[in-house]
Amino acid sequence: MLNSVNLSFVAAGRALGNLDGQVAALFIMVVAAAEVTVGLAIIVMVFRKRSTASVDELSGMKG
Numbered sequence: 231m232l233n234s235v236n237l238s239f240v241a242a243g244r245a246l247g248n249l250d251g252q253v254a255a256l257f258i259m260v261v262a263a264a265e266v267t268v269g270l271a272i273i274v275m276v277f278r279k280r281s282t283a284s285v286d287e288l289s290g291m292k293g
Contacts, residue, residue, distance in 0.1 A: 232262060 233279040243251020 243271060 236258055239251035239254045239258075243249060243254075244287070
């Protein structure tokens with residue numbers, strides 16, 4: 231879904247003859263990469279604290 235939005239931005243930018251679509255697509259990719267980094271950091275910290283990353287054993291995190 232995110233890639234289709236990026237493709238739409240790039241196509242619209244090309245049709246209009248400017249780089250705004252490519253800049254927006256690049257910004258979206260940077261934000262998505264940051265989100266993945268935060269998610270991976272959370273998984274690594276849970277693994278270090280509990281010595282497992284099994285979803286079944288992490289049911290104690292429910293609030």
